[in-house]
Amino acid sequence: MPDATAHWVRALVFTLVLRGGTAAEVSLWNAEINATQDAVFRKTLYANTTIFMKFQGDLASCDGNLSFNVSWYLRSSVCYNEVFNTPDNKAMSMFGLEHMLRDGWSGYYSQGYMFFDNCSSLFLPKVYYTEFNPYQPLSSPKSDPSNQTFTWPDKPDIGALAKSWDDSPYIFIVKVQPLLRGEDDISEVPNFAFTMKVEMKGPNDYSSPADWPLMMFFMVMCIVYVLFGALWLFWSACYWRDLLRIQFWIGAVIILGMLEKAVFYSVYQSIRYKGEYVQGAVIFAELLSALKRSLARILVLIVSLGYGIVKPRLGTTVHRLVAVGLLYLLFSAVEGVLRVTGGHGTVALVGNLGLSLIDSCVMWWIFISLSQTTKLLKLRRNVVKLSLYQHFTNTLIFSVVASIIFIIWTNKVFRMVGCQTGWRDLWVDDAFWRLLFSTILLVIMVLLRPSANSQRFSHSPLIDEDDEEEEAKEPMLNEAFEGMKMRGSKPDTNGSQKLLSKEDEDLKWVEENIPTTVADVALPALLDDEEEILKTKMERSKME
Incomplete structure (x- = not known):
């Protein structure tokens, strides 16, 4: 492997730690409101998205002498990090x-309040406003904002509170202040508790402008994987007699990828039409994704190691593959579940670091194995298999270069210290890695597709071992024509041709279609195990 490629791999390994996961935005909340709890909601909204609010509770447990003053504050910002990275207590x-948190940032705000005489009035659905509440630009403390008043474009619905004025990230804050009748100030706040339901519905139902492109992406990728599966099933059905073991791995990864994309698409569809998702379904999707990614990395590893192509078996390497796959599955599942449930702290940090470390080791192992396999094929001068691995190597190098460029771009756009304005492209941070692996999977499918000549890629101990005499007689003519060299039948002692039985025909097909190769006596350490070395010695003794 060239030094430049090694440098790219090292850069990708260390920058993978900077990657972070994204979670879908819900549009429907049921917040518990009490004497010490206010509510903060965050979401990217389309322009003209209507915000609804409704209170629910038990009238029997509510003090009849208690009234409520409910005030709200809706704030937009061009800076994604101001809305989503600000803690609740600071929000x-x-x-x-009436000004931004930092000078130079811009946005708008709107606010209002409602007064309710008692709990019955609070829990009763009603139209809060007949006119659109004014909103005004947020500015620095030194300047005076100018008010801008608008009216509802149509008759407001029951529970409609406000409308968004631009495609932007929004933060919506609600404060509930209890009051005793006849008293403006309360020395001790009485106990009360009820549920406040908030929903935000826009032009694309409950879907947000940050999640809509990702939902479309999962829909397209689900269709793509269905086509992958149909194509692979067609190839496998046509050439089922010539299937290699590694081709079953490819089929399993395609099936899991198709299920993963379908489940994620259904989650985003649920958010679009219902405003929320079932947490169990999202956890199942994350676990399915973790399983698919684990099998995908094992697939790329066994291809790089030459399983079934250069080596008939992996020997003790199987145990390391299983261990790495299980470790990656464990850390990936923990990271996905914590991201869905909102887990933070030491466990989340250990999960992310462990996942990044394992991923880095897997990538390094892939390139080391690929380098050794390619070197072995060059020494054996196996043209067909060497061409396959050269295409595969070029694909992985392209993936590394594309990954480094993308990581630099995301760190500049999404993880910058100042105002993050590229929130519309957040979906790309998740979609890119899925699309990149799908490209690698497509290349593997094309290179190792089932065909009538699939056996030219499979390992054969009589072909892939040392055979210097055969090299002198036929210097790689079979390899040049990809195993299609025809050989004449051998006459018997009386000059007549023998009739071939079914077994003889099969043996003749193997002789005609499986290419002969040049053996490698210079690298005995790269042979699979002691059993294969003994087999090589036996073949040499027969030839002598």
Whole structure:
């Protein structure tokens, strides 16, 4: 492997730690409101998205002398990190602010309040406003914002509170202040508890502008994997007698990829039409994704190791493959579940670091194995298999270069210290890695597709061992024509041709279609195991 490629791999290994996962945005919340709990909601919204609010609770447990003053504050910002990276306790301090957190950032805000005489009035559905509440630009403390008042474009629905004015990230804060009748100030806040339901519905139902492209991506990728599966099933059905063991691995990865994309698409469809998702379904999707990614990495590893193509078996390497696959599956599942459930702290940090470390080791192992396999095929001068691995190597090098370029771009756009304005492209951070592996999978499918000549890629101990006499007689003519060299039948003692039985025909087909190769006596250490070395010695003794 060239030094430049090794440098790219090392750069990709260390920058993988910077990757982070993204979670889908819900549009429907049921927040528990009490004397000490206010509510903060975050979401990217389309313009003209309507925000609904409704209160629910038990009238019997509510104090009849208690009234409520409910105030809300809707704030937009061009900076994605101001909305989504601000903690709740600090976000509550933003309530009523008429300026941005930092100079140079821009946005708008709108606010209002409602008064309810009692709990019955609070829980009763109603139309809060007949006019669109004014919103005004957020500015620095030194400048005076100018008010802009608008009216509802149509009759507001029951529970409609406000409308968004631009495609932007929004933060919505609600404060509930209880009041005793006849008293403006309360020394001790009475106990109360009820549920506040908030929903945000826009032009694409409950879907947000940040999640809509990702939902379309999963739909397209689900169709792509269905086509992958149909094509692979067609090839396998046509040449089922010539299937290699590695081709079953490819089929399993295609099936898991198809299921993964279908489950994720159904999750985003649920958010679009219902405003929320079932957490169990999302956890199942993450676990399915972790299993698919684990098998995908094992697939690329066994192809790089030459399983079934250069080596008939992997020997003790199987145990290491299983261990690495299980470790990756474990850490990937933990990382996905914690991302869905909102877990933070030491466990999440250990999971992310462990996943990045295992992924880095797998990638390094892939390139080391690929380098050794390619070197072995060059020394054996096996043209057909060497051409296959050269195409596969070029694909992986292209993937490494594309990954490094993409990581540099994402670190510049999504993880910059200042104002993050590229929130519309957040979906690309998740879609790129899935698309990149799908490209690698497509290349593997094309290179190792089932065909009538699939056996020219399979390992044969009589072909892939040392045979210097055969090299002198036929210097790789079979390899040049990809195993299609025809040999004449051998006459018997009386000059007549023998009739071939079915077994003889099969042996003749193997002789005619499996190419002969040049053996390698210079690298005995790269042979699979002691059993294969003994077999080689036996073949040599027969030839002598």
